[in-house]
Amino acid sequence: MSAASEPTAVPAAAAVPAVPAPGEGALVPVVVVGAGGMGKAWISTVLRSDTARLVGVVDVIDGAAAKAVAEVVPTTEQAGIATGTDTLDVAQRAQAEAVIDVTIPAAHHPVTADALHAGLPVLGEKPCAATLAEAVSLAGHAEATGKLFTVSQSRRHNPHLHEARRLADSLGGAGIVNTRFSKAPRFGGFREEMAHPLIIDMAIHAFDAGRVLIDGTPVSVTATSYNPSWSWYAGDAAATVVITYDSGAVHTFSGSWCSPGVETSWNGEWTLSCGGGSVAWDGETPPTACPADGEQIVGRAPAADARWELDASLAEFCAALRGGPTPASEVHGNVWTQAIVEAAVRSADSGQRVQLADLLDEALEGGRALDSVDGRSRALQAWKTGRAGLSIG
Ligand SMILES: NC(=O)c1ccc[n+]([C@@H]2O[C@H](COP(=O)([O-])OP(=O)(O)OC[C@H]3O[C@@H](n4cnc5c(N)ncnc54)[C@H](O)[C@@H]3O)[C@@H](O)[C@H]2O)c1
Incomplete structure (x- = not known):
């Protein structure tokens, strides 16, 4: 069973939005990166969206992106969708404005950092990154590039x-x-x-x-x-x-x-x-x-046109790119959720209570080390502490 087959809270079809988000302008041309189980769910989400349009699909496995397009996209719409194994190449050919990163967690850091540095805002699947240090590093890359990086925590949109x-x-x-x-x-x-x-x-x-x-x-x-x-x-x-x-x-x-x-x-x-x-x-x-x-x-029943889960994440991200509010799961906010996960694992393994301030300081050091090897972002140098850096997002 793939992760994408994990049941959602409501059938996605019932969640198709009817009302454009505030601040919405032209549809955002997006490339979906990662054509696995969840990538296909994202392709479908973009296809039914009234805020984004699909212009490309990427997967590191040769042929996987084209296969996903053939499976998920109606035949009449397939011609206009670029496919390939390299995100920046496909994004350039497709004239994409943003990337949806649905790769495996280990690839979130390189895929998202490359996209941000190419001037492309990113909507990433959870978790933010494979480790808390990588997540903090990505917060720094978002600062260094001035580009939006938001993590889709689908169940928050209920x-x-x-x-x-x-x-x-x-x-x-x-x-x-x-x-x-x-x-x-x-x-x-x-x-x-x-x-x-x-x-x-x-x-x-x-x-x-x-x-x-x-x-x-x-x-x-x-x-x-x-x-x-x-x-x-x-x-x-x-x-x-x-x-x-x-x-x-x-x-x-x-x-x-x-x-x-x-x-x-x-x-x-x-x-x-x-x-x-x-x-x-x-x-x-x-x-x-x-x-x-x-x-x-x-409690009140949800409005008929309420946006749920992936539909809501996408609409919120596109609205932000068109001048709307910054999503709550913008990387600086979302890192707290990843910090809880990493703290829970450490506490379970050690039998000790874990203070998030300590864990975030450790992650800040780890993020700085990653960035100094990478050489593209010095943003974390300005963070006084892990906690303080996350509050400036
Ligand atoms: N929100 C949810 O409820 C939910 C549910 C399932 C999965 N997810 C998340 O979605 C993400 C993907 O999960 P999945 O189940 O689709 O995994 P998957 O293994 O089915 O698919 C991942 C795809 O990414 C591709 N890939 C890996 N590295 C790449 C790279 N550098 N560039 C391009 N493509 C690359 C792989 O070849 C694969 O096809 C994970 O982060 C996972 O945690 C979220």
């Missing part, structure tokens, strides 16, 4: 999640957030071989969604990870991760990828405790508020 935030705010704001995640997928492939499949490949979505629900900046992470005796994964398929925020809020994620029987939605099940009551969300339907002193309130 109208129910934002409705849960609105309901929690009406009750005084979420101070205790709990996520329960139980699934039992048989992926095969790399997920069944890696050391921390749940934390790295899945919990990143919940950590990022938690940041939508909670005010403030994450401070520390404590994690326990384990592999139940019946697990079909080589690495730890279950974990409990506790993230503290400088607002005093705490987000606890408890999840498993080997729990058949009572399963949650792919977004997990959420409870938000606030001063004036609580909010419950099953990850699929509108959340519900339970005020301490009143009747239960069912």
